[in-house]
Amino acid sequence: MHYDRCFGCGELDGGLHMRSTMGEHALVHSRFTVTEAHQGAPGLAHGGLLACAFDEAIGSTVGNVLRRPSVTGKLETDFVRPVPVGSTLFITAKVDGVAGRKLYASAEGRLDTEDGPVAVRARALFVEVALEHFTTHGAPDALTKLKRAEQINP
Numbered sequence: 285m286h287y288d289r290c291f292g293c294g295e296l297d298g299g300l301h302m303r304s305t306m307g308e309h310a311l312v313h314s315r316f317t318v319t320e321a322h323q324g325a326p327g328l329a330h331g332g333l334l335a336c337a338f339d340e341a342i343g344s345t346v347g348n349v350l351r352r353p354s355v356t357g358k359l360e361t362d363f364v365r366p367v368p369v370g371s372t373l374f375i376t377a378k379v380d381g382v383a384g385r386k387l388y389a390s391a392e393g394r395l396d397t398e399d400g401p402v403a404v405r406a407r408a409l410f411v412e413v414a415l416e417h418f419t420t421h422g423a424p425d426a427l428t429k430l431k432r433a434e435q436i437n438p
């Protein structure tokens with residue numbers, strides 16, 4: 285978790301409550317369980333929420349592997365199988381490359397087990413920013429709030 289009010293990984297009611305762990309070979313593993321609150325069509329996950337889960341999983345990967353503050357510049361998703369309510373996506377993400385401030389990463393999400401069928405793939409460009417990005421455009425005390433989460437999850 286990088287911030288307790290984050291929609292993706294924080295403790296908010298209605299948030300995605302995702303957690304990520306670093307695995308071998310700099311792969312980062314995240315899980316997202318689809319609930320009734322995440323539906324688009326009856327009984328199926330909403331694609332935009334799945335994209336959100338991948339934004340979180342890839343952002344956490346870029347942040348934790350590279351340790352450079354960055355924001356999503358571009359996020360592309362392929363939805364290759366329906367994701368039913370009650371299923372869990374096992375997401376594995378990795379950094380693909382760095383070109384100056386441009387940080388490229390990708391992920392795939394498998395249904396219900398780590399070796400289940402791939403349901404979603406995503407690629408993202410994160411852009412490195414100065415820490416002032418968060419204090420100027422967000423909350424003036426953004427760094428204190430982020431630092432507090434770092435202390436809880438060093």
Ligand SMILES: CCCCCCCC/C=C\CCCCCCCC(=O)SCCNC(=O)CCNC(=O)[C@H](O)C(C)(C)COP(=O)(O)OP(=O)(O)OC[C@H]1O[C@@H](n2cnc3c(N)ncnc32)[C@H](O)[C@@H]1OP(=O)(O)O
Nearest residue numbers: 286339340343344347348351352353355356357358386411
């Ligand atoms: C010490 C700290 C360590 C940290 C450790 C932390 C651990 C855990 C961490 C973290 C977990 C995080 C989990 C969060 C996950 C969710 C993340 C989000 O949802 S972020 C919110 C949504 N995104 C925005 O709000 C961005 C809004 N956009 C902007 O602010 C700007 O447009 C920005 C910064 C992206 C770029 O603006 P410019 O003015 O700074 O830079 P320019 O020159 O425009 O772009 C730089 C390069 O990137 C390319 N670029 C930028 N956007 C692009 C795009 N959409 N497509 C293609 N290329 C793009 C440009 O063409 C340029 O490339 P060329 O250098 O010329 O080669």
